[in-house]
Each structure stands twice: as C-alpha cells, then as structure tokens.
Amino acid sequence: MTTIELDTIRKEFGDDIVAVDDVSLTIEDGELVVLVGPSGSGKSTTLRIIAGLEAPTGGDILIDGRRVNDVQPQNRDIAMVFQSFALYPHRSVRNNISFPLEARDVPKAEIDRRVEEAAAMLDITELLDRKPANLSGGQQQRVALGRALVRDPQAFLMDEPLANLDAKLRKEMRTEVVRLQQNLDVTMVHVTHNQEEAMTMGDRVAVMNEGAIQQLAPPKEVYRRPANRFVAEFIGSPSMNLLDGSLSDGTFHADAGDVSIRVPDELADASTATPLTLGVRPESVQIVDSPGDYTFEATVDVVELMGNVQIVHIVLDGAEFLAEVDPDLAVDQGDTLLVRLPPEKIDLFDGVQPDSPRVERAVEHDRSVDGPVATEE
Incomplete structure (x- = not known):
C-alpha cells in the first residue's frame, strides 16, 4: 500500500x-x-x-x-x-x-x-x-x-x-x-x-x-462541473464559451454583442454577483430555425471543418464564441444564424475573475445521459 x-x-x-x-x-x-x-x-x-x-x-x-x-x-x-x-x-x-x-x-x-x-x-x-x-x-x-x-x-x-x-x-x-x-x-x-x-x-x-x-x-x-471560471476555460478543446455580463429579471445581458438570454430560474435565483459570467460548451450550442427564450441572432465569422465536426466562429463584438456543429450543416462566413443555448447546458459563474466560482444548481444534470444526478458535495 x-x-x-x-x-x-x-x-x-x-x-x-x-x-x-x-x-x-x-x-x-x-x-x-x-x-x-x-x-x-x-x-x-x-x-x-x-x-x-x-x-x-x-x-x-x-x-x-x-x-x-x-x-x-x-x-x-x-x-x-x-x-x-x-x-x-x-x-x-x-x-x-x-x-x-x-x-x-x-x-x-x-x-x-x-x-x-x-x-x-x-x-x-x-x-x-x-x-x-x-x-x-x-x-x-x-x-x-x-x-x-x-x-x-x-x-x-x-x-x-x-x-x-x-x-x-x-x-x-x-x-x-x-x-x-x-x-x-x-x-x-x-x-x-x-x-x-x-x-x-x-x-x-x-x-x-x-x-x-x-x-x-x-x-x-x-x-x-468546473469549480470556477479558470477551470471552465482551461479544460476542454475548444474551451468553454464565456460571456461577461449581468442578470436582470432572470435574463442575462452580455457585455459583448446584442445578446440577451433567458437563464434557468435555479441559476438566476442562486447567483449573487454583478457582473457575472455565462458559460456554455461549444458542443452544446445549437443552430435552430425558431426563436425562443434561449436564442439570439449572430453572424458567422469563420468556419473550420474538422472532419467529424465543424467549428463555427460567431461574431460578438470582440468576444470569442464557438459552436461545434454537424459537418453537414450548410453554414458559410457572413451567414446570420439563430443560436440556441440549451438551458440545462448553461453555467453561471459568480464574477468575471479566474477564481469566480460556478453557481451550483439544486439538481445537476448529467450531460452525457438523460435525467438529472444529485450534486456532488
């Protein structure tokens, strides 16, 4: 031993x-x-x-x-x-x-x-x-x-x-x-x-x-479940999308670009910081046809075909935002897309510093399978 x-x-x-x-x-x-x-x-x-x-x-x-x-x-x-x-x-x-x-x-x-x-x-x-x-x-x-x-x-x-x-x-x-x-x-x-x-x-x-x-x-x-903003950004390739902003009446308003996104109530209620960070993994970002609470419009900057996926770079006034999507999806530079952030895949961090902690939900979703799993202490 x-x-x-x-x-x-x-x-x-x-x-x-x-x-x-x-x-x-x-x-x-x-x-x-x-x-x-x-x-x-x-x-x-x-x-x-x-x-x-x-x-x-x-x-x-x-x-x-x-x-x-x-x-x-x-x-x-x-x-x-x-x-x-x-x-x-x-x-x-x-x-x-x-x-x-x-x-x-x-x-x-x-x-x-x-x-x-x-x-x-x-x-x-x-x-x-x-x-x-x-x-x-x-x-x-x-x-x-x-x-x-x-x-x-x-x-x-x-x-x-x-x-x-x-x-x-x-x-x-x-x-x-x-x-x-x-x-x-x-x-x-x-x-x-x-x-x-x-x-x-x-x-x-x-x-x-x-x-x-x-x-x-x-x-x-x-x-x-990255512990803080630094871990979220360091772990993952591509790394997690992180947007600085603020919350108002359950809606996140990004500092970069014209982005306002509804935030799940369990996250909005648990967050205490202003400003704060919204995070979402590129593979969780969806391209959809119909607007909703969790969507915003964005313009395509660059498209990188990786073989099994394509990485879509989205213009957000200086903030890098990536979507990892199906390689067969027709998307080109300059296209205007409707981007959706699934609510169960959104993370919030209380602050905009590297050590800003991740906001814990009462119930954490296991993001590889359907259904929630209890938060690990």
Whole structure:
C-alpha cells in the first residue's frame, strides 16, 4: 500500500515568488492522479517536492503516513521519469535499464531477470542490445519507463514524459502508461500541461493555477462541473464559451454583442454577483430555425471543418464564441444564424475573475445521459 499526502505544502523562491501555495492533496494507493495547468502553475514544482528534488518552504510530505521532508530522494523509494529521456548514449538499452540496479549492487542474475521482465512488459525485448541513438522517440520513452520499472518502486512520478513526442505517438504512449499503471496497480502522479492528456489518463485530475489547486476531481466532473471560471476555460478543446455580463429579471445581458438570454430560474435565483459570467460548451450550442427564450441572432465569422465536426466562429463584438456543429450543416462566413443555448447546458459563474466560482444548481444534470444526478458535495 502506497499513499502520498501533501499537507499545506508551500514553496517560495526568494522573497516574492510563491511557486506552490499551501497545496494539500492525498493520492490513494494504486491511483493515477494528473497535475495539469499552464506554465508556471506550480505542477512540476509540486512533483519535485514529492520526489525530494525540491525542499518545501512549509508543510509536510508523507508517504504511507511517514513524514519524508528530510529523507533524501534516493531513499524515498520513488521512481521518476522526466520530460527528457535522460538515457546514457554509450550504454545499450539493456544497460540503461539495469543502471539503477547496478548502483544498488543487486546480484547480476536478479538484474537480468528484472530487465527481461521489464522489457517484455514494454515490448522492447528485441531492442535490448541497441544504443539509444538507434531508437525512435517512443522506443526511448519505453526505455526510460523500463529503467524506472525495474526498481519496483512504491510510486511513479512522471514529469511531462510525453511532451517531446509527436501527436500520434503521444496518444499511443499515454495508453501504454495507463495500461502499465493498471497492470502494476501502482500509485502514479503524472504532470502535464496538456488537458487532453490529463482527461484521458487520470483517475482524478488536479487543475493548478498560480501555485494552487483550483479543482481536484474525476475527469468527468472537472469537465461537466468546473469549480470556477479558470477551470471552465482551461479544460476542454475548444474551451468553454464565456460571456461577461449581468442578470436582470432572470435574463442575462452580455457585455459583448446584442445578446440577451433567458437563464434557468435555479441559476438566476442562486447567483449573487454583478457582473457575472455565462458559460456554455461549444458542443452544446445549437443552430435552430425558431426563436425562443434561449436564442439570439449572430453572424458567422469563420468556419473550420474538422472532419467529424465543424467549428463555427460567431461574431460578438470582440468576444470569442464557438459552436461545434454537424459537418453537414450548410453554414458559410457572413451567414446570420439563430443560436440556441440549451438551458440545462448553461453555467453561471459568480464574477468575471479566474477564481469566480460556478453557481451550483439544486439538481445537476448529467450531460452525457438523460435525467438529472444529485450534486456532488
């Protein structure tokens, strides 16, 4: 059993830079937690603190309940895989994988057994006698994983290990990493700036910004019920449409464009801020023929055909607004459309700042199936 706990971890550089701001997080045994956020959000620093490569300014790190703040990295029994593969060019694949065991004076027979097992698991047995220069990027990443794997550590820490791979290979490797983690049933912390990677890999996702965790939840919840405006805008591709405005008698009036939209009563009644933000995912936006409470007219700016969908960019006086619609829908630049925002898909945020919280409905709709689900506390 391996749990990792961060208790109000803080990391300061100098007198005025706070890289990690009182982060508390518990990673359960066998769980894959992804730390995701933009550059400078504190995700890699948090990972390095867990590894012991950075000392926290305040707070405690516990592994299986044992405080390890003063334990050296090599004694924490944690394996780390970096963005750079960091392979020894003069050593073969076999010797790269075996290096951490050689450093521990593990008997040769045991080293050979572990290397063969790791190579078989990662499907690189036929590469064991090659040098890193003769490997593809994906093969080199498998070698780096193998070097971590042979140590049989308590937990794996992954610092953007897929960032240097091309898009196709990155997708293949993230599947391999998830399969490896599930087969080994090990605790893993994975850092990435790529929100698609975070959503497809994590049991839970910790969205970070400015050194703090903005939301920690399963991927589905982060996407459907973002905790605040920052999470709503950061998670999703394309990201959520966000319009600044105000409420009056149950109607939202946008600052940008001539947009007035009826807001469901349970949202209007629960909102307390002025100004505030209305949000809706592009895939929820509908193009309709008849006007109603939840419709407004808009002009098409740009149409992007993506194959399975087309992204329609709508002109709203400087505010970006996107609709993700059927690729067979006839729509061209300059067309005037009637846009509908389904009431069950509308979100409100109390304010217009990144940390403005999402307004909770009394009953939350599960947006992948019909019918409501109870709000998760």
